[in-house]
Amino acid sequence: MKKLLTLLFLFILLNTTFAVIIKAPAVSLTDMGPEGVPISIQINVSKGNGHVFMDTLPLTQLDMQGSARIAAKVAGEITGKDMNKYNVYITVRSDVPVVGGPSAGATMTIGIICALMNWSINHNVMMTGTINPDGSIGPVGGILEKIEAAKKANCTIMLIPKGQRYVTENNMKIDAVKFGEKLGVKVIEVGSIYEALPYFTNKKITMKKYPENPIIEEKYQKIMKDLCDKILKTANEKYDNISNELNNEYFGYNYQNKLSSELKEAKKLLDKANDEYMDEKYYSATCSAFNALIKLETIDHTIKYLTGEEDIKTYLNNVQNQIDYDKKVVYSKNLTLNNFEEILSGRVRISEAESLLDKAWKSYYLGNYEDAIKYGSFAKLRGESAIWWVTLCEINCNDSNNKIINESSLKSLAQQYLDNAETITTYVETLYPNLVSDDVLDDLESAKKAYNEGDYVLTIAKSIDTCVEAEIPLVIFEDKDYLNYLDSFSKNKINMAETIGINPISALGYYEYANSLNDSLLKIMYYKYSSYYAQMDIDIVKELNKDNKGIKESFDNEINIINTNENIVNAEESTKENNNIAIIISAIVGGLIGFVGGYIAKKVST
Numbered sequence: 226m227k228k229l230l231t232l233l234f235l236f237i238l239l240n241t242t243f244a245v246i247i248k249a250p251a252v253s254l255t256d257m258g259p260e261g262v263p264i265s266i267q268i269n270v271s272k273g274n275g276h277v278f279m280d281t282l283p284l285t286q287l288d289m290q291g292s293a294r295i296a297a298k299v300a301g302e303i304t305g306k307d308m309n310k311y312n313v314y315i316t317v318r319s320d321v322p323v324v325g326g327p328s329a330g331a332t333m334t335i336g337i338i339c340a341l342m343n344w345s346i347n348h349n350v351m352m353t354g355t356i357n358p359d360g361s362i363g364p365v366g367g368i369l370e371k372i373e374a375a376k377k378a379n380c381t382i383m384l385i386p387k388g389q390r391y392v393t394e395n396n397m398k399i400d401a402v403k404f405g406e407k408l409g410v411k412v413i414e415v416g417s418i419y420e421a422l423p424y425f426t427n428k429k430i431t432m433k434k435y436p437e438n439p440i441i442e443e444k445y446q447k448i449m450k451d452l453c454d455k456i457l458k459t460a461n462e463k464y465d466n467i468s469n470e471l472n473n474e475y476f477g478y479n480y481q482n483k484l485s486s487e488l489k490e491a492k493k494l495l496d497k498a499n500d501e502y503m504d505e506k507y508y509s510a511t512c513s514a515f516n517a518l519i520k521l522e523t524i525d526h527t528i529k530y531l532t533g534e535e536d537i538k539t540y541l542n543n544v545q546n547q548i549d550y551d552k553k554v555v556y557s558k559n560l561t562l563n564n565f566e567e568i569l570s571g572r573v574r575i576s577e578a579e580s581l582l583d584k585a586w587k588s589y590y591l592g593n594y595e596d597a598i599k600y601g602s603f604a605k606l607r608g609e610s611a612i613w614w615v616t617l618c619e620i621n622c623n624d625s626n627n628k629i630i631n632e633s634s635l636k637s638l639a640q641q642y643l644d645n646a647e648t649i650t651t652y653v654e655t656l657y658p659n660l661v662s663d664d665v666l667d668d669l670e671s672a673k674k675a676y677n678e679g680d681y682v683l684t685i686a687k688s689i690d691t692c693v694e695a696e697i698p699l700v701i702f703e704d705k706d707y708l709n710y711l712d713s714f715s716k717n718k719i720n721m722a723e724t725i726g727i728n729p730i731s732a733l734g735y736y737e738y739a740n741s742l743n744d745s746l747l748k749i750m751y752y753k754y755s756s757y758y759a760q761m762d763i764d765i766v767k768e769l770n771k772d773n774k775g776i777k778e779s780f781d782n783e784i785n786i787i788n789t790n791e792n793i794v795n796a797e798e799s800t801k802e803n804n805n806i807a808i809i810i811s812a813i814v815g816g817l818i819g820f821v822g823g824y825i826a827k828k829v830s831t
Contacts, residue, residue, distance in 0.1 A: 245340040249332040250371035251323035261370030263378035264319040268336040273312025281317040291644030292330035300337035328365040330356030350424045351375040352384035359760035362386045364699035366656035376408045387416040387707050388700040429787040435720035449507035460518045491520040508734035509741040522602035544605045548578045551608040560630045566730045571611040572683045578607035638768045639681035646688035650695045660698040689757045711752035718759035732759035
């Protein structure tokens with residue numbers, strides 16, 4: 226009997242942890258407009274098998290489950306814990322109905338980290354921000370209302386996502402830092418969980434800096450140069466042919482002027498591509514040359530239409546047949562660890578080609594023939610570019626890592642990315658109905674369709690597109706330091722992917738392209754794409770190599786924890802408060818153990 230009681234005691238003790246209680250700001254939609262309110266989040270972590278349980282009361286207006294799963298994933302990666310060996314229990318309580326969803330994602334991540342590490346929380350700090358799979362903190366709405374919520378909760382520090390210091394309200398730009406000062410709340414921008422953690426814990430987990438892999442970088446350069454050579458050659462030849470044709474034909478003043486103007490724009494893009502090629506910026510050169518090619522293709526088929534050489538409906542049918550063929554070729558290729566980046570690029574481009582062709586047909590039936598030709602030409606080239614990508618893989622990939630991927634093994638990961646995309650889109654749409662574009666909704670629908678068809682790598686890619694495009698309108702860029710941060714963060718994620726031998730072509734390409742742009746908002750967007758895609762590579766490799774110790778050791782090295790007092794206010798009092806809570810919970814657990822043990826002993830003795 227004593228052995229039974231001892232085992233019972235150990236089972237309960239090993240599977241029970243002290244609760245971490247953390248406050249978060251939320252927005253309640255009232256008759257008087259949006260109002261900031263504090264909510265309480267309690268987090269327990271126990272030994273388990275990778276489940277995340279959510280309990281909200283009252284029910285939030287948006288599902289928080291997707292954000293909770295991403296939060297648990299990121300917390301595990303930052304702490305070096307295998308989350309497949311834990312269960313996470315999250316209890317959310319609020320006095321009023323609130324708009325939930327992803328805005329508490331970063332806060333939940335902090336709470337899970339503290340539960341895993343048994344760290345106390347500084348209750349004078351509050352934070353808002355979504356949590357992205359790469360550990361970055363994404364933008365949210367209702368910044369000013371949430372600062373007011375921090376004031377109501379007697380918090381003296383409010384952390385907000387980087388890039389959101391300036392808020393536009395009623396056509397007026399408001400500085401969130403100065404707004405907080407008036408309320409006695411210090412507002413600080415943070416870009417990642419690594420930056421936010423010290424404010425809550427007096428502890429800093431340093432993000433490991435991964436070195437660049439010269440072999441992979443060289444391989445990337447070779448692949449992109451081969452692709453760029455092909456597209457530049459095609460575009461330059463097409464430009465010469467169309468220039469001659471325009472000089473020998475006359476289509477009336479308006480058309481002649483319009484086509485000549487488009488040809489000049491194509492020439493500018495080609496010149497830009499040639500300059501970028503000489504600077505060895507092959508991805509950027511490829512993008513510029515491809516955009517020139519789209520214009521040239523459009524001019525070419527507009528001329529054919531004007532001269533009666535080609536009927537638009539026949540042209541679109543031909544494009545449809547070509548895309549159908551291209552799709553069969555792309556999807557006939559086996560997906561392996563060695564080529565999934567290139568195959569994914571092909572699948573993404575086929576999906577885009579189908580979407581563009583759909584727009585072409587809609588324009589045609591509405592009688593807008595110019596747009597029908599433009600979208601049809603773009604669709605045709607998108608389909609062709611899919612073939613370019615998978616062909617490049619066959620030329621440049623070796624057979625050393627050609628194990629075929631069973632795509633069903635990526636279903637769970639695809640579901641996480643899709644949930645996150647859907648939650649973020651719904652969140653933005655709820656707070657700012659006019660900010661969610663048709664392209665965002667189209668990408669989300671494409672992600673859902675791909676998931677239902679079992680195309681899980683395409684699901685992940687389309688989910689990434691959805692997240693980035695939904696987030697960008699929330700960012701009002703003012704600080705150049707933010708760009709430097711994104712640059713460094715993205716490059717380190719790329720280097721991290723290279724550490725395990727992956728050639729993160731998409732991430733490297735987006736990173737290079739971001740650095741070639743002058744527009745700050747576009748730079749932010751492509752830096753985000755870069756880090757998202759690098760994280761995708763890492764996630765896929767981890768998912769497919771769960772039992773591979775070599776892969777695991779590449780990431781799960783001992784974490785570096787540093788004690789710090791950086792910008793922390795009254796942390797000692799918060800620690801005492803948290804310890805008191807822990808003592809109470811410990812007493813309750815002890816009482817339960819004693820009661821259950823006594824009850825069993827009594828039943829046995831009788």
